[in-house]
Amino acid sequence: MSDQTMTIHLKIWRQNDPNTPGKLVDYTVDDVNPDMSFLEMLDWLNERLMNEGEVPIEFDHDCREGICGSCNLVLNGMAHGPQKGTAVCQLHMRKYKDGDTIVVEPWRAKAFPMIKDLVVDRNALDRIMAAGGYISVNTGAPADANALPINKYDADLAFDYAACIGCGACVAACPNSSASLFTGAKIAQLAHLPQGHPERKSRVVSMVDKMAEEGFGDCSNYAECEAVCPAEISITAIAEMRREYFKALPVIE
């Protein structure tokens, strides 16, 4: 552990409930250990607020090791902060300088309604999944390993797309609030696997429809989603979704 502490100025979005207008509130934390994660720094600030009898800042978090997709903070205008390929829980304060000011905001999209402070409702992503992001199989004893041969190329690509943790940073960073990277990753993952083939066409049509129905915007190929994605999913997933949609033309009504 480092002995040096830092002073960090925060401007954090505080909002009591969806119907009360929110605003940025200034906080200064002057005993930040550089080895703290960003969320630990918020815990530290919350401890102090509670001791002072104030209402702590609400924020989403769970695993804190970058795999669950719970954390969702926009730091200085960047979803998950400035560090490439990491969720904000894996961002450490040593990435900042003593005296830095950080603006902390929640994900912003109509499809992600505000709950409180930095917490938004991301169930819309689950509803896109429920529209087709699965395979229908009979459960029971597991199939034999290697009974279904999959070539290395497709297996690797499917694995890359499956890395999506569903955090919604792609939506948060997109100027249009499009969920194309999230939806495209799931469609592309299943399109590369034989298990995904029986429902391949109906899946892409249902999921793309659901995405628009939930109020996510159109994609304009800004590729900002790829830049902020903690799983570093390529916008090739979006290109694949478009190819899949084109192949599904026969089943469109």
Added chain:
Amino acid sequence: MSKAATFLNSQVGRKIATGVTGLGLVLFIIVHLIGNLTYFAGADAINTYSYTLHQLGPLLWVVRLGLLAFFVYHAWLGISIWLGRRRARPEGYVVQATRGEPSRQNWSSRSMILTGILLLLFIITHLNTFAFHDFQTAVVGGVEMHDVHQRLTEVFQSPLYTVYYVAIMILLGMHLRHGVWSSFQSLGWMSRKTNPVIYSIAFVLAVIIAAGFIGLPLSIYFGLF
């Protein structure tokens, strides 16, 4: 709804349509540029080129109406996608920044709506300046034809018009810088390997097209040709 309507109203269909119309318009622009460059081959060359084009008759009208449809549909899609932004994010960020590479957010992609609308307005004035204008007559090889060479030379004597035209062609280059790459991504012709290659090709193509269109008025204005 019919199959086509469902497809074209979906978010994917809208992007595919934007890409197809966009690429069609790029193709037209390239042909237009090649036509313009016949100016450098002399008055007879460009006048004959224009004359030959007009001899196409009904086919020319098919192309013209097709182009008009492409322009209108492309613009409508772009404007409607842009209008959807506010609906999809009613409350915006206080601070917004790009994370940088591999993001394609830049001066070109962010200004698509602005450059697009200015290009649309330009096309109207452009048709008024050239297509709907009464040309003088030139005789090439015993055939009477519009003196396009004379009109071009006359129009680009004006410093104001030359500056306006050059400025718009720079905007065209900006629009194509994001547009050409984006249309390939929209049509799904993209893999991890081709992505950076097509992004670079789009830049080179945008520069060549803009430079080609700017070269003509500047050469005329400065009397280089």
